[in-house]
Amino acid sequence: MAVFDAVHKTVTIKVVYYGCAMGGKTTNLQTLHRLTDPEGRQGLVSIATTNDRTLFFDLLPMDLGQVAGLSVKVKLYTVPGQLHYELTRRQVLGGADGVVLVADSGPNATENNEWAMKNLRENLTINSLDPDKTPTILQWNKRDLPDALPVAELQSELNTRGLPAFEAVATTGDGVIETFAAVLKGAIAYTYAKAGKPLKDLTQLSQTVDQALQQAQARAAAAETQDEATPTFDKRFDWDGYREEQQADGHDRQVVDQASLLSESVNTNMMLAERLDSLKSLEQLSARREEMMDALSELAPMLADHNERALPKGVTERLLKGAQRKRGSLLLFRPGEKVMDEWETLPGGTDPLNASTSAGVGSVASLLCERALQVTVVEDVVAEVFFGKPTAAAGGIASLLVAPLGCEGVPFGALIVYSDVSDASFDETERKYWTTASVLVGLSLHWHALRRKLSQAIAS
Ligand SMILES: Nc1nc2c(ncn2[C@@H]2O[C@H](COP(=O)(O)OP(=O)(O)OP(=O)(O)O)[C@@H](O)[C@H]2O)c(=O)[nH]1
Ligand SMILES: [Mg+2]
Structure with a gap:
């Protein structure tokens, strides 16, 4: 849920990238990070298995600038798409102010995309979020695949509600900023309206968001020309190695209530990742x-x-x-x-x-x-x-x-x-x-x- 901080005059918006496994959610965040922040000032935190599948979530914090007198911060999350991470997905979706459903355009992904759409509705409802009101943007990703399904087919199969949809190639960046801008505009307007401060001028909001993203991209392009790019912060947990180690040590992992363990660790990790982000911001402020x-x-x-x-x-x-x-x-x-x-x-x-x-x-x-x-x-x-x-x-x-x-x-x-x-x-x-x-x-x-x-x- 968006957090309004009256003392520091900030509002923090939560946007979640949802979708089936391997659809390109993490790639969207990586590309956004590269296009808007190559100096790594706002770190992308990925908690992934060693083979790069999202285990818990990815988090990319971003400062957007001023909207209606408040400075807007955005926390971008991706959920793990693999079926068996249901609980994590649900947990990460909690409090979302806007969602991007990343659909894979590949010919064999239709069923998975349909599952993701249905699963999103279910998990929004479980989180007490209204699936019909929560701003949701569709992204037809992997448009570069030679056998990508036609957009019209994806539209008729997945977009029965007529949601705004964008074509994208997350690996190269095509459509990534456009999708992000659209979900931001929806999420900000929705957040202000829910908080009883509806924005009167949505055109101005749209301009502010576009301008903030343009500025971030211009800054990133300028920084990219500098010799030394600071590496991004990327945390990888060797989950498979850990599991093997535990099994080799003869621990019976079934003894632990896995659901509550997982839920606790997702929460703790989200808190830690956000705390890390606040620390980084404080560090920058004190250096300035x-x-x-x-x-x-x-x-x-x-x-x-x-x-x-x-x-x-x-x-x-x-x-x-x-x-x-x-x-x-x-x-x-x-x-x-x-x-x-x-x-x-x-x-x-x-x-x-x-x-x-x-x-x-x-x-x-x-x-x-x-x-x-x-x-x-x-x-x-x-x-x-x-x-x-x-x-x-x-x-x-x-x-x-x-x-x-x-x-x-x-x-x-x-x-x-x-x-x-x-x-x-x-x-x-x-x-x-x-x-x-x-x-x-x-x-x-x-x-x-x-x-x-x-x-x-x-x-x-
Ligand atoms: N050709 C092509 N490949 C893509 C595109 N976007 C992502 N990929 C590839 O698809 C694979 C999966 O991408 P991820 O971003 O890790 O997918 P994800 O949705 O985060 O997957 P989970 O974390 O398992 O849910 C990677 O090998 C990406 O490089 C795209 O637009 N075109
Ligand atoms: Mg991922």
């Missing part, structure tokens, strides 16, 4: 915070020691590095003018917004800096700043953050940070970082102005 702390603690003495000019050079670069951003500017007001002084723009050159003007409103940068009284994020630069008419200057910029520089209500300028489509969005941690940074820089500028006034007063 450490970099930010380093940047701020280097900035403070830089600003304090500096007395020659208003600001030392390199401030912007150090701050951007601390937030793992590539593009940004430190802009200062030029009194009475629309264009700002560019103290520092990275990479070197002209600040994209400061350079551009849109008819009648003067410099976009100047306008933004003047209006931003606190750290502000513009999510969609093209729509919100360029009024839907992208100019060359907006090229590649997806969103931006403005951190105003000022003191006692007097604005001096702003730090502007840009993110392109493959960058992560500006989250709460980063907003706090830029707030602290802009206060430090603002105070330094204020102090410098006071010093100058004082020297002038002494001289006269």
